[in-house]
Amino acid sequence: MIIQNSIRASFCYLSSIWGALPGLFLFLALWEFGSSVYGSFILPAPLETFTALAQMIEQGRALSPMLVTATRALSGFVFAVSLGSLLGLLAGLSVTFSKLLRPVVTVLLGVPPIAWIVLALIWFGMGGATPIFTVLVTTFPIAFIAAVEGMRTVDQRLLDMANSFNASFSLKIKDLYFPHLLSYLFPAWVTALGMAWKVTVMAELLATSDGIGASLAIARVNLETDEAMGWVVAVVLLLLAVEYLILEPLKRKLEPWRKSVKSNHIA
Amino acid sequence: MLVFKNISHQFGLERVLNDINYRVIEGSVTGIVGPSGCGKSTLLAIAAGLLEPSEGSVTNTFQRTAMVFQEDCTLAWMNALDNISFGLKAQGMARALRYEKALAIGKSLQLSEDDLNKYPGQLSGGMRQRVALGRALAVIPDLLLLDEPFSALDVGLKRELQDLLLGQIQLRKLTAIFITHDLLEAVKICDQILVLSSGGEIVHQIAISEPKSARNEQYIYHKVAAMLSDAQVQQAFSLKASC
Known part of the structure; x- marks a missing residue:
C-alpha cells in the first residue's frame, strides 16, 4: 500500500515535470532568438551562458560564491520566517495585538529593499551583516502577515467543536490552528524565499566583496556578459533547488491530506 | 439532569x-x-x-456531554480514525488506547478500516457525519x-x-x-x-x-x-x- 502510494506520488511528480517542459523550452527558444537578434555581447545565448557557468565551476570560481550567497540568503530567510510565523501566530490569537502590529508591518513591507540596503550599509558597513539584515527585515513581514491572516480565518465552528470536547489550548494550536495556518504559510514562505535570494544578491553587489552579487559586479566591470548571465542562472538554480528539494517535500510531508484529496478527485 | x-x-x-x-x-x-x-x-x-x-x-x-454539529466539523488534515479519537486525545488518552477505542466505535458505525484511514475530503457526506457521530460517542457521553x-x-x-x-x-x-x-x-x-x-x-x-x-x-x-x-x-x- 505504502509502496504503491509512493510510486504513484513520484509518477504524479514526474508527469508534472513533463507538463512544465514545453514552457521551459519555449522560454529557451525565445532567449536563443533574442540572442541571435542582439548578438552574444548584449544577450549571450543559453548555450554560451551554461558553458560560462560550467567553466567557472570547473575553475573553482563558482561554488564558493554560491555557497556564501546561499548561506546568507538561507540564514536570513530561516530566521525571519520562523520568527515571523511564530509572532504572527501569537498576534493572530489576539485581535488587539494584531491590530497593534498591523501598521508596523505594513510600514516594513512598504520600505523598498534597496532603501534597507542603504540603511544597512550605514549601520553595519561593508560585509556579510548587510545582506543578512536586509533579508531579515524584508522577509519577516511576509511571513508575519500570512500567519496573522491564517489565524484570523480559522473556522469558528471547528473551534466550537474543539471547545465542546474541552480541548486544551496547546491541542488547539497543534491540531487546529497550525494545520490551518500552513495553507497560508507555505505560499508566503515560497514568496519570502524568492525575495531572500534577490535581496541577498542585490545587497552583495553593493556591500560585499564575496558572494554571487560581488561576482556579478566584477563581471559587469569586466564586461563579461556571458559570466554575468551565468551568475544569474546560478542564482535561479539555487532558488529552484531550495524550493523543490526542501520546501516542496516539506509541504508534502506536512500536508499529506491535500495530495490525497486531489488524487481522489482525479480518480 | x-x-x-x-x-x-x-x-x-x-x-x-x-x-x-x-x-x-x-x-x-x-x-x-x-x-x-x-x-x-x-x-x-x-x-x-x-x-x-x-x-x-x-x-x-x-x-460527560458530547456534541454532534450541523456540518460534520471534521478536521480536514486528519484521517477519520484521528478525527474520531479527537475527543479522547483532548482527554489526554494515550495514542494506542485511543486508536483501539476509535477503531471499535468506527466499526460499530459501519466504517471499514479502509474508510478510517481516509481523510474527510475523500469521504462522502454520510461517512463524514458517521465520523462526527463516532467522535462524540467515543468519549462515552x-x-x-x-x-x-x-x-x-x-x-x-x-x-x-x-x-x-x-x-x-x-x-x-x-x-x-x-x-x-x-x-x-x-x-x-x-x-x-x-x-x-x-x-x-x-x-x-x-x-x-x-x-x-x-x-x-x-x-x-x-x-x-x-x-x-x-x-x-x-x-x-x-x-x-x-x-
Whole structure:
C-alpha cells in the first residue's frame, strides 16, 4: 500500500515535470532568438551562458560564491520566517495585538529593499551583516502577515467543536490552528524565499566583496556578459533547488491530506 | 439532569431566546423543532456550555456531554480514525488506547478500516457525519447534543443514519437533545418534542409514548399531521397563511 502510494506520488511528480517542459523550452527558444537578434555581447545565448557557468565551476570560481550567497540568503530567510510565523501566530490569537502590529508591518513591507540596503550599509558597513539584515527585515513581514491572516480565518465552528470536547489550548494550536495556518504559510514562505535570494544578491553587489552579487559586479566591470548571465542562472538554480528539494517535500510531508484529496478527485 | 431556567439570549439587539424553562428527562430524547433562526442552535450551544446565556442559568449534572454539529466539523488534515479519537486525545488518552477505542466505535458505525484511514475530503457526506457521530460517542457521553446532524443528507442516507443513531442511543442508554427542523425526523427519534416559535419561545410541547420500534411511516405521518393541526405549531412554522 505504502509502496504503491509512493510510486504513484513520484509518477504524479514526474508527469508534472513533463507538463512544465514545453514552457521551459519555449522560454529557451525565445532567449536563443533574442540572442541571435542582439548578438552574444548584449544577450549571450543559453548555450554560451551554461558553458560560462560550467567553466567557472570547473575553475573553482563558482561554488564558493554560491555557497556564501546561499548561506546568507538561507540564514536570513530561516530566521525571519520562523520568527515571523511564530509572532504572527501569537498576534493572530489576539485581535488587539494584531491590530497593534498591523501598521508596523505594513510600514516594513512598504520600505523598498534597496532603501534597507542603504540603511544597512550605514549601520553595519561593508560585509556579510548587510545582506543578512536586509533579508531579515524584508522577509519577516511576509511571513508575519500570512500567519496573522491564517489565524484570523480559522473556522469558528471547528473551534466550537474543539471547545465542546474541552480541548486544551496547546491541542488547539497543534491540531487546529497550525494545520490551518500552513495553507497560508507555505505560499508566503515560497514568496519570502524568492525575495531572500534577490535581496541577498542585490545587497552583495553593493556591500560585499564575496558572494554571487560581488561576482556579478566584477563581471559587469569586466564586461563579461556571458559570466554575468551565468551568475544569474546560478542564482535561479539555487532558488529552484531550495524550493523543490526542501520546501516542496516539506509541504508534502506536512500536508499529506491535500495530495490525497486531489488524487481522489482525479480518480 | 439538565435544567434550563429562565433562559433568554440576545445577539446585540436581537432576542433569539425568550424565557426558556425546561428539564430534560434522563434517558429520554428531547427534540427541539422550530423554523430557521428560532434560536434552537443557540439553546444547544448554551446547553453545551459554549455560550453564556444573557439571562437565566443552565444546570448540567451529566458526567460527560458530547456534541454532534450541523456540518460534520471534521478536521480536514486528519484521517477519520484521528478525527474520531479527537475527543479522547483532548482527554489526554494515550495514542494506542485511543486508536483501539476509535477503531471499535468506527466499526460499530459501519466504517471499514479502509474508510478510517481516509481523510474527510475523500469521504462522502454520510461517512463524514458517521465520523462526527463516532467522535462524540467515543468519549462515552451520558448526554448527547445533536445539532441538525442529518440536515445535509439525502432521504435514504438520512434514514440509515437515524436508525444507526437510534440504535446507539438505545444501546448506550443515552440522554439526548436533538435539534431539527424536520418534524418527521423528530417524531421518529424523540420522546419529547418542544416547538420553538421564531421569537425563541416554547409554544408547544408533546410527549410521544409509542415505543420507537412501533413508529412506522404511517404512525409518523399521522403524528406529524396531528401536531400541525395545533394552531400554535402552525403559527411557529408560519403555515397559517397557506393553510
